[in-house]
Amino acid sequence: MGTSLPTPVRLALSAYGLCWKAATPLLRLNHRLRDGWDQRTLSGGLPAPAHLWIQAASGGEAYLAREVLKELRPPKGETLRVLVTTNTAQGFETLERAADEIHKKRAGIAIQPWYFPFDAPEAMDRMVAHVAPRAVLILETEIWPGFLNACRRHGAPVLLANGRMTTKSLAGYMAWPGLFRALAPQRVMAVSETDARRFGTLFGRERIWVMPNIKFDRMATARPMARKDNPLRDLIPQRANFVVFGSVRKQEIAPVTRLAAGLMRERTSAILGLFPRHMHHLPLWEKAMDGAGLNWTPRSRLTGAASPGTVILWDTFGELVPAYGLAKAAFVGGSLAPLGGQNFLEPLTCGVTPVTGPHWTNFAWVGREIVESGPAVEVADDREGLAALIRLLDAPPAKKTVAAQAAAYIRDRRGGAKSVAKQVAQFLNND
Known part of the structure; x- marks a missing residue:
């Protein structure tokens, strides 16, 4: 059992608990929380006890959990029982697939997906108390006071791994530093020195270490998709000047629209695939395309090959990576406004040089070498972005060359999942 907490911390936790009692009935109204409600509230029972509890907040963290699970080695002759929790339906589905995959390939590990309780x-x-984990692994930045306090009370050591923290998040936590210092994980493995300092x-x-980002492990097997295997091949003519704008955000509608209009003006036969990051903002993008006088069509209405000079407003999920596979050039959004950027390793592994704006702090873990050594292009604004896209359209680098550069870059930065699995094993063996 953990040591007693200072009185101010105990009072803070009591007040925190009262807030949850008041808020829980209202949370029932949130449609995103209806999935797994019985598990979130423990009203439908409890999961089986486990040696290890892994918390993976959503879909992205669930993929990281999968990489760690692949590296875990159960004690000889024993079954390692793992509870893996998540906050979202997408995360739960990802964990279920990962559990099925690992159970088919590996003996000695039993994985139970579950929704993370309120x-x-x-x-x-x-x-x-019921799960009684010997160790707890939290992926990225899930700092829940109730959870951390329960782990402290029941003597379950906590490892926070693949840790990232923004200055904004740190400022929020520092509103009550005594609370979080009292509930601190036993060890934090951060993905960069900057995150480690925070x-x-x-x-x-x-208690802070620095580790390779597990996302490099996840992307280690990514390769360009052959056109014959690409599910979008009938929508994009083989020789088309196809450009993808990936994961563009509402806050950058103005510069992205200027970029799109400039591209279609300079290369009238081009086809542009515009992928909003959030589907509920599609009406805003429709209005912007109309305002710029662009010829656009929703992806859902395409029944055959897109015509030259068309902007395809992508209103279907799950097709960004295949689209990158057919593109000659790509712009990665979230980067022309201070939004932190989006994943520009995805187009790289598809053999496409990505153009990104200057705001990609959320992906600083990738390293500035990705820009300085040439595989990715950083631009200051939409004007520079247009010039970069035109250069890439007129002389696109060979996909095999770009993909090989990406593979080498990723290969040199792998090992995060193994380092986390090793630390978990130490925690499990020290009970």
Whole structure:
């Protein structure tokens, strides 16, 4: 059992618990929380006890959990029981697929996906007491006071791995540094020195390590898709000047629209695939395309090959990577406004040189070498972006060359999942 907490921290947790009691009935109205409601509230029972509890907030973290699970090695002759929780339906589906995949390939590991309970301290205490984990792994930045306190009370050591923290998040946590310092994980493995300094400010530098980002492990097998295998091949003519604008955001509608209009003006036969990051903002993009006088059509209405000079407004999910596979050039959104950027490793692994704006702090873990050594192009604004896209359209680098550069870059930065699995094993063996 953990040591007693200072009185101010205990009072803060009590107030936190009252907030959860008041908020939980209202959360029932949120349609995104209806999936797994019985598990989130523990009203439908409890999961089986487990040696290890992994918390993966959503779909992205669930993929990271999959990489760690692949590296775990159960004790000889024993079954390693793992509870893997998530906050979202997408994360739950990803964890179910990962569990099925690993169960088919590996003996000695039993994985149970579950929805992460609401962080009410009493409910979390009940959950942790029942599961009785020997170790807890939190992926990225899931700092839940009720959960951390329950782990502390029941002697379950916590490892926060693949840790990232923005200055904004740190400022929020520093509103009550004593609370988070008292509930700190036993160890934090951050993905960069910058993130490590921020975690160190919050939790104390003595417990912080730096590790390779597990996302490099996840992308290690990514390769360009042959056209014959691409599900979008009938929509994009083989020799078309096809450009993808990936994961563009509402806050950058003005510069992205200027970029799109400039591209279609300079290369009238081009086909542009515009992928909004959030589908509920599609009406805003429709209005912007109309305002710029662009010829556009929704992806859902395409029944055959797109005509030259068309902007395809992508209103279907799950097709961004195949679209990158057919593109000659790509712009990656979230980067022309201070939004942190989006994943520009995806087009690279498809053999396409990505153009990104200057705001990609959320992907600083990739390293500036990706720009300085040439595989990706950073531009200051939409004017520079247009010039870069035109250059790439007129002289696109060979896809095999770009993909090989990406593979070499990723290969040199792998190993995050193994390092986390090794630390988990140490935690499990020290009970």
